[in-house]
Amino acid sequence: MTPEQRYWFDLTGYLHIRNAMSAAELTAAQEAAQRYIDTPPEELPAGFGVDGKRYLHGFAFDKALERLAFHPSIWPIIKEFTNDRPRLISGTLQVNMPGVPDDALHLHCARESYGFESSRVEAHDGRLFCDNFAVFPYLDDVFPGDGGLLALTGSHKAQFPRPPEMYNDGDMNLDEAPEGIVNITPRAGDMVIITESLTHGALAWRPTDRMRRILVLRYHPQTQGQSGAIPEEVALRLSPETAELISPAGPMDVKDIVNRD
Template identity: 55%
Template sequence: MMTPEQRYLFDVTGYLHLENAIQGEALKAAQVAADTYINTPTEELPDGFDSSGKHLPNGFAFSRALEALALHPASWQIIKELTDNKPQLARGTMIADRIGVPEGGDALRLHCAREDFGRDRNCFENRNGRIYCDDFVVFPYLTDVHPGDGGLLIVPGSHKAEYDRPEHIFNNGTVDDVDNIPLGVENITPKAGDILIISELLTHGALPWKPTDRYRCFLVLRYRPQDRGESRVPPEVRERLAPETLELISQADLSHTKEIVKKDVVRLT
């Protein structure tokens, strides 16, 4: 379960920033694997992987070190609480924000599930003293972001917005100047090893990435309750996954309890 501090912060802000969650060899191995994926030409990569743009599909499945981050002990209790112990990883990509590739370095307009798909689509509520959130993203960061670099933007508390966001607010929704961030919007600057968790109801986007000598790299792990259909991990990628991860991506009835959920710490075999 979440700690009372995590539950309070996630409830009032719509996001959690877990500092130094991934450490030592686990972090190093994940960074090396991410670098290898990013720097290998697509034609030399296995099926299901593509390094040509900012978004690298199926990044979590590129190596065991990255795959392990989908079940990392620092976020696992939170993932279990938010899905009422019925988690599914719907898909897991990687972002390597860098100048010179499609979409690399571009600003990402502010958006959220409510604005994109409608008011009643997602929920974020208190169920028996715990948070139930049926659409959230876990971002394990593998490189440092420094103030002034750009990167993730959020509107804290917006996951509970009762009113539509006026079109013109926040520079018409595209914030592209790191030195002129509108009041109400925050730029989050995680360090390598930090994990961010956001509700998809939280309005978020990104500033342009400014550094030319380094990139912003993190996994984008999308979770939801296990009864919402097939995960979007393609068959050729599933073949690479450990049994525990296969169980995590599997769809199941809500009456079923996955074996991985019975564990506080899941180790990939």
Template identity: 45%
Template sequence: MFQTEFLININAVDQFSRKEELLPAVTKYRKIKFAKMGDTSSDMMNHEQRYLFDMTGYLHIEGAVTGEKLKSVQEAAERYIYCHPNQRPPGFEPRGQELSVEELGNRPLIRYQHGFAFDRCLEELTVNPSIWPILKELTSDMPRLVSGTLSYEQYDPDRPPVEKNPAGLHCAREGRYWYTRYEVKNGRIFCNDLVFFFYLTDVNPGDGGLIVIPGSHKSEFDRPEGLLKPGPDGIDPESNPVFTNLTPKAGDFLCISELLTHGVLRWKPKDRSRQFLILRYRPQYEGKVSLPQVIIDRLTPEIQELVSAASYGHTKEIVKQDAITLNY
């Protein structure tokens, strides 16, 4: 059974409690774990997942991929990261300018386009059984995979300080307010802008990485511009109980609504990199297919259908399945 973990900022949650029940000002966190309906017998989220995703705006799914399967995924990602430009399949390259062989895996931040399609084991992650029921429900059984980027980050000694908004807090509401949606109807959640991060390497407490403001996906107010203040290094924000730093391990998924306010702390380890896939999903009827044909052509029939656009109400064959087996 997969385990789903929620790290809840008690101070943030208890703002909804009676004043006499509020906890002291000291920041406290509670980890809540429970077995996920990931045994392929269910095609829906369970009650605890709905409740806690609705409360916090994110899910942490532990141990989705382990053992030899995890090793295969990590090795496939490494092959893409360090692949010589002359040996890359068509359509695969770092985002932005081309890198020299010496720069591959040797820059502070590199985004490798279409990482999910580089190898079959990476492609399988897009419909991993730990996330498939969640993905179907949150898109009202009309999912479309928009993109899947492989991200590589390492310590940057030359990162400049910032004057405002340390950690780069942002959310979909700030850029396309009327377009993004988060709704609950008939006991199910609908969200039209989702991100699933699959982690290839460990993130330990104190390493840095993703931060979120739990519950902000349902905020009715604009984020105050000076909510977080730069800390002593001028890069990361001062410690503040309003945000939570999520620390997944290799093989874990983090699922967030893009409406959730989130940002990134500076990556601090000098001997380890942060590697993860960024899988973006939206409803099938919103927008056109965003992947180049050369990438689509190399996908399995199941994932070709997943990335395809379709009309509202159309049921893809892949959605009729509780568990997906790719044919290759």
């Protein structure tokens, strides 16, 4: 993790890593995601399925998607945030189809939903610790006016709860982001990392001629996370390295994957 990344994440609660994927990596990931989308539900491998715009366990559908969980642009950050004790909790492919009506995602954060103790961002020995965060690899362009991810920058540091009357009581069925909230607009091949302590949401997807495909990769330290979130039949498809990444472990255990670049 670079000093610039560390400073920006500490300040804002998110990182936007531009051109994270190579052209070849992006094309392979796009093609893999589209194969999942185009496969009739009854023909999907065991453990996979569609829930609205969520294509379950999409990261495990193809090696081109699975590799993104370890991508070199984010792996040093994942290790730092988890104090070299990483665990991938889930990896959903989320798809907004062109012209399909979409609902905005209300403003929320882990601390509001699950209590102040549910998510932490702290600095120790010149490194950042973040025990609840998500990585979004983007497979399609998002432009200003399209809708998509919103972030109330710096809110992960808030010492007081957000008053309900602020920001339309969290309802983001609006034409544009309210003052003080940033609409993050990545391009295909970019990645965004956010702490779940950050108040965030999404504007409805507006384009009628373009889709939006993103992976939602969620990470915790290896001592945390619900067991069984990734079904056994899906886990059996994974490479040994990814199988280790999704597995729980004790606080003093060091996974072999931590030694990879």
